[in-house]
Amino acid sequence: MKFRSNWKWVVAVIVIVAATAGTGCKKKAVDPFPASGAVAGWDKTGDTRVFAAKDLYQYIDGDAEQYIAAGVVTTSTTDYKYKGQLEATVDVHTMSSADGARKVLETGTKDAKPIQLGDAAFAYAQSIIFRKGSSLVRIVAYESTPDTPQALLALARGVEAKL
Amino acid sequence: MKSRRDFMKTAATGAVLLGTQSKLGMTELLDQHKSKVVVARDPALHNAGAQLNDKRVIDLLDRAIAAYTGRDKPVEAWKRIVPVGKVIGLKVNGASGKGISTHFALVMAVCERLQQAGVKAGEILVWDRNARDLESCGLTINADPSRIRVYGSDVAGFEDQAESWGVAQIRLSKILSRECAMVIGLPILKDHIWCGATFAMKNMYGAISRPQDLHAGGCNPGVADLNCIPAIRENARFTIGDAMTSIYEGSPEFHPEHLWYPNALIVGEDRVALDYTAWQMIDRRRAEAGMPTLEAAGRLPRYIATAADAIHKLGTNDPRRIHLMEI
Numbered sequence: 001m002k003f004r005s006n007w008k009w010v011v012a013v014i015v016i017v018a019a020t021a022g023t024g025c026k027k028k029a030v031d032p033f034p035a036s037g038a039v040a041g042w043d044k045t046g047d048t049r050v051f052a053a054k055d056l057y058q059y060i061d062g063d064a065e066q067y068i069a070a071g072v073v074t075t076s077t078t079d080y081k082y083k084g085q086l087e088a089t090v091d092v093h094t095m096s097s098a099d100g101a102r103k104v105l106e107t108g109t110k111d112a113k114p115i116q117l118g119d120a121a122f123a124y125a126q127s128i129i130f131r132k133g134s135s136l137v138r139i140v141a142y143e144s145t146p147d148t149p150q151a152l153l154a155l156a157r158g159v160e161a162k163l
Numbered sequence: 164m165k166s167r168r169d170f171m172k173t174a175a176t177g178a179v180l181l182g183t184q185s186k187l188g189m190t191e192l193l194d195q196h197k198s199k200v201v202v203a204r205d206p207a208l209h210n211a212g213a214q215l216n217d218k219r220v221i222d223l224l225d226r227a228i229a230a231y232t233g234r235d236k237p238v239e240a241w242k243r244i245v246p247v248g249k250v251i252g253l254k255v256n257g258a259s260g261k262g263i264s265t266h267f268a269l270v271m272a273v274c275e276r277l278q279q280a281g282v283k284a285g286e287i288l289v290w291d292r293n294a295r296d297l298e299s300c301g302l303t304i305n306a307d308p309s310r311i312r313v314y315g316s317d318v319a320g321f322e323d324q325a326e327s328w329g330v331a332q333i334r335l336s337k338i339l340s341r342e343c344a345m346v347i348g349l350p351i352l353k354d355h356i357w358c359g360a361t362f363a364m365k366n367m368y369g370a371i372s373r374p375q376d377l378h379a380g381g382c383n384p385g386v387a388d389l390n391c392i393p394a395i396r397e398n399a400r401f402t403i404g405d406a407m408t409s410i411y412e413g414s415p416e417f418h419p420e421h422l423w424y425p426n427a428l429i430v431g432e433d434r435v436a437l438d439y440t441a442w443q444m445i446d447r448r449r450a451e452a453g454m455p456t457l458e459a460a461g462r463l464p465r466y467i468a469t470a471a472d473a474i475h476k477l478g479t480n481d482p483r484r485i486h487l488m489e490i
Contacts, residue, residue, distance in 0.1 A: 057375040061258050062355060062415040065378060126419035140417055142262050
């Protein structure tokens with residue numbers, strides 16, 4: 001009787017472990033974009049568009065090659081507005097590895113200010129670029145206002161928390 | 164201030180049609196041995212908050228066209244440029260997104276003057292690769308032929324039959340091949356991470372189905388070969404280059420940290436001479452910013468010399484053969 005009861009426990013544990021392992025093998029698709037209001041002052045104003053590497057030229061023709069060379073798998077993008085005024089675009093490039101994200105980040109950030117965010121990050125007056133794992137995120141505002149740097153940083157933190 | 168929709172409605176319905184005898188006669192006005200390029204500037208085009216003054220844009224356009232044609236009255240000047248009774252395409256450039264795209268105010272100013280010169284609203288077609296690029300310029304898609312039309316090659320489609328010239332084996336947008344009797348290029352001045360500079364000739368990458376196929380070798384000879392495709396060589400006859408805002412590093416992706424305000428329009432027929440002039444402007448700005456020239460940065464826009472060579476014969480890149488008018 002005791003033997004039979006132990007077998008039930010063993011089977012149950014195997015089932016749980018197998019199920020956990022099964023989900024762990026698949027990378028969960030994440031939505032990296034905070035919903036409207038999730039970051040104070042920011043509303044998501046655009047649809048999320050996703051481009052596979054082979055279609056990336058449709059979004060950033062001319063720039064696509066540098067991301068493809070660094071191993072981009074998909075690029076997701078959407079638009080936001082801060083307090084109904086300041087417009088910004090968020091691009092999330094999902095690379096095949098963290099090295100790919102590092103490679104792009106290290107290009108063209110010589111005169112940017114390093115900031116604490118994700119694995120590495122840089123800020124300009126109207127943009128922030130950071131990497132976290134295999135994700136590379138670029139947030140660009142279309143206007144320079146006194147609020148822009150802090151507002152962008154808050155949005156960047158919101159994105160980083162969802163990656 | 165009028166909303167964009169109001170402006171389009173007014174522009175579409177309030178045109179003064181002034182006749183049908185206009186013709187292209189630019190070459191008659193030019194020194195036979197030189198290509199004229201007009202760089203018209205207005206230092207007050209942007210205010211202290213970097214906002215563009217729409218009223219000054221049309222004034223700047225008028226000055227540029229007057230200088231180019233030698234006609235003071237805008238209507239008379241435009242009659243020298245465009246044929247009446249034909250579809251005129253305005254090829255804008257919104258590929259880099261709304262941060263650095265052909266300005267809406269310039270598109271509207273050109274539409275207004277075209278209509279005053281006798282081009283009907285429905286004969287004006289503002290176009291680019293797709294809806295996203297057009298919307299980046301602040302434009303709203305419209306296929307109604309009674310008004311100024313605005314749509315991209317994603318709506319019109321591409322020719323099934325490929326054409327080729329050199330390395331350019333391409334399928335043309337039907338907007339260029341079938342709909343427009345003349346295309347006026349309205350590119351925006353940008354640095355380019357692969358080919359150095361993008362302006363008049365490279366704007367035509369937005370007229371083909373797979374522009375990414377022509378990026379190899381710093382877009383050389385891709386840009387030059389593409390511009391030799393007969394429909395492009397023959398139809399893209401005039402350029403009103405938007406250098407009101409520009410990017411001098413990191414483009415075509417929008418890098419606001421390298422935004423600059425040349426506050427200029429660059430006008431002409433010779434796209435090689437226009438691109439040469441644009442390249443010089445970018446290099447001057449880079450020098451001011453303490454950056455290396457495009458050549459020193461390894462991004463010399465070689466396609467400009469290629470376009471000028473004896474094989475392509477698209478124009479001149481020799482400053483001695485460019486009549487540069489800076490006003």
